Amino acid sequence: MPRALLALSIGAFGIGTSEFVIMGMLPQVADDLSVSVAAVGILISAYALGVVIGAPTLTALGVRFTPRQTLIGLMLVFTVGNTLSAVAPTYETLMAARVVTALAHGSFFGVGAVAARGLVAKEKGTQAISLMFVGLTLANVIGVPIGTFVAQQLSWRLVFGGAAAIGLLTIAGLVAWMPRVAAAPTDLRQELGAFRRRQVWLTLGVTTIGFAALFSVYSYVSPILTDLAGMPESRVTVVLALFGLGTTVGTLLGGRLGDRYGFVFVTVGLLVTAALLVVFTVVVVNQVAAVVLLVLFGAITFSGGPVVQNRAIEAARVQGGSLVSAANQGAFNAANALGAALGAATLTAGWGYRAPMWVGAVLALLGAGLSVVALRSQRAETARDAAAGTTAETPVEVPAPVRAA
Numbered sequence: 001m002p003r004a005l006l007a008l009s010i011g012a013f014g015i016g017t018s019e020f021v022i023m024g025m026l027p028q029v030a031d032d033l034s035v036s037v038a039a040v041g042i043l044i045s046a047y048a049l050g051v052v053i054g055a056p057t058l059t060a061l062g063v064r065f066t067p068r069q070t071l072i073g074l075m076l077v078f079t080v081g082n083t084l085s086a087v088a089p090t091y092e093t094l095m096a097a098r099v100v101t102a103l104a105h106g107s108f109f110g111v112g113a114v115a116a117r118g119l120v121a122k123e124k125g126t127q128a129i130s131l132m133f134v135g136l137t138l139a140n141v142i143g144v145p146i147g148t149f150v151a152q153q154l155s156w157r158l159v160f161g162g163a164a165a166i167g168l169l170t171i172a173g174l175v176a177w178m179p180r181v182a183a184a185p186t187d188l189r190q191e192l193g194a195f196r197r198r199q200v201w202l203t204l205g206v207t208t209i210g211f212a213a214l215f216s217v218y219s220y221v222s223p224i225l226t227d228l229a230g231m232p233e234s235r236v237t238v239v240l241a242l243f244g245l246g247t248t249v250g251t252l253l254g255g256r257l258g259d260r261y262g263f264v265f266v267t268v269g270l271l272v273t274a275a276l277l278v279v280f281t282v283v284v285v286n287q288v289a290a291v292v293l294l295v296l297f298g299a300i301t302f303s304g305g306p307v308v309q310n311r312a313i314e315a316a317r318v319q320g321g322s323l324v325s326a327a328n329q330g331a332f333n334a335a336n337a338l339g340a341a342l343g344a345a346t347l348t349a350g351w352g353y354r355a356p357m358w359v360g361a362v363l364a365l366l367g368a369g370l371s372v373v374a375l376r377s378q379r380a381e382t383a384r385d386a387a388a389g390t391t392a393e394t395p396v397e398v399p400a401p402v403r404a405a
Contacts, residue, residue, distance in 0.1 A: 001131060002119045007173025008112045009135035011075055014166030015105055016139025017147055018082055019047060021159055022098075024148030028156045033091045046095050050102025051333060058107040059326040063186045067115035067322070068178045072171055074104040074111070079167030086160040106333070109133075110326025113309050115178065123259055125313075130255025130306035137251050137302065141244035145237075186320035194316035194324050199381065202374035203312045207331035208338065210270050210308075210367025213360040214301040215339030217277065218243075221294065224353045229290040239291055246298035254303030263311055263375050266304045270368035273300055277361040281354045305332075315378075339363065 022029070022043055030037045058077075062070035081101025088094035109132075116128040147159040194200055217224070225231040225239060258265050276297050283289035312328040313321040339360070346355035 004177040005131045008132040011170035012135030016136040017143030018163040021147035025151035025156045028151045035091045047102040050099040051105045054103030055106025055326045074108045075171045078104040082160045082164035086157045106329040109329045111322045126258035126310040127255035137248040191323040194318045199315035204331045206371045208334045211335035212339035213364035215336045216343040216356045216360040219340040228284045229287045243298045246295035247302040250299030250303035255306045258307035267371040269304045270364045274361045274364035277357045281357045
């Protein structure tokens with residue numbers, strides 16, 4: 001695989017660490033800035049707001065440039081945001097800095113996925129995206145625990161400084177390894193036109209509903225383990241690390257199998273997810289079984305991520321597809337919000353910690369059903385293309401694989 005994919009993975013690792021590490025150092029930030037932990041928690045929402053604003057805006061602004069130029073610019077924004085976070089003198093300036101940092105998030109993954117596909121042969125597009133995404137899963141396994149430890153033992157400011165350093169490293173890698181001709185600039189009107197396609201919205205729907213199954217359970221995994229499985233809080237961190245390893249393996253596996261089986265792989269994965277969650281409601285009282293099921297759950301759900309990302313770009317059927325790619329990143333965030341909210345609703349209703357599992361199972365089944373509709377629509381479209389004598393799947397000319405230096 002081209003070394004440029006390593007640069008993209010490093011960037012994903014930095015972004016993932018910067019996004020999630022704040023959750024592990026809330027007390028340290030609160031004490032230093034003389035605010036409440038709840039106030040620091042609002043920084044998480046501020047970051048999410050920055051992602052929502054930045055994904056479509058910066059991606060739209062970047063269509064006139066090559067992916068290489070856009071990605072370098074996005075990492076500059078990320079680096080500046082983390083540098084400002086590291087030196088922020090007040091709570092208000094830290095919030096502003098976090099929003100600046102978040103602006104690059106969705107666009108980097110959206111444009112980065114397009115660039116990753118341009119570095120390899122078409123039949124390895126999903127695998128290339130998975131190698132980029134694995135940086136995000138490793139952030140939860142390695143980056144966040146290390147960042148939390150540094151914040152507890154030294155200073156939370158060093159953590160954001162480290163994230164800025166990762167940004168600089170990513171820029172150096174992009175400059176050195178990302179080919180200048182990996183892909184060409186595109187037209188904004190053409191990119192926007194992709195949203196008129198039914199296949200695009202079906203894919204975004206599968207991402208939003210199907211992956212909400214993940215977040216309906218994962219958002220409450222700690223109380224599920226302590227209250228239902230009777231696990232000591234000291235062991236939850238270890239289980240979360242194992243879950244993170246499962247998501248990493250799943251992401252890599254999805255890259256390989258996704259190129260071979262396409263959206264069928266996503267459909268089967270969602271059905272298996274629903275079955276696992278039903279089983280989970282029964283075996284959760286056994287600590288060993290609960291851990292095994294959680295790791296499998298993480299591996300299977302994350303294995304579909306690269307596949308739907310690649311499908312979203314293909315469904316756009318335009319040169320580039322960065323806007324649709326970034327929109328799919330927005331759909332992942334929407335899935336996060338939807339799953340967590342539905343899980344919270346069941347808990348508020350007093351239905352207990354098994355209820356989010358049932359919510360996840362239903363969401364997974366709905367996502368599987370929607371993916372079947374998407375598959376049928378895709379096959380019908382392919383048949384029409386064949387009858388018309390046009391290229392199936394993606395009528396635009398896909399750039400030949402470019403070997404990075």
